[in-house]
Amino acid sequence: MTNTLIYKGFHGNVCFSPDDQCLFGEIIGITDTITYTAESAADIRKQFEEAVDYYIEVCKDIGKKPLKSYSGSLNVRIGQEMHLKAAIKAQTEGISLNKFIKKALEKEVDKLSLPPEKSLE
Secondary structure, X not given: OOOEEEEOOEEEEOEEEOOOOEEEEEEEOEOXXXXXXXXXXXXXXXXXXXXXXXXXXXXXXHOOOOEOOOOOOOOOOOOHHHHHHHHHHHHHOXXXXXXXXXXXXXXXXXXXXXXXXXXXX
16 A cells, blocks of 8 residues: 555655545645645545646746755765664675665665656746
């Protein structure tokens, strides 16, 4: 079971509000906050897709890039033991710790799709 929706390469989450008895979510990885709600599982996908289409259209209209920019550099806290294990594993493979971590991340996110560039223009 997953709580992630994908449409045109955009990703959105799905959450449940017990107080309001509804499903809600937001588009993930964009420069703005775009949310959607629905009363049923059947409707949440439709609401998400409409939110994505709306967001793409607004970005086109105002000439804005919709995806967040990331520098490609991040600081990750993993604890001393994990740091040591990763360093040992990288060294046994004859690569830098940075390259080892990059390979591990690539393996985890390899199948993740992103919006095609043409849909963002």
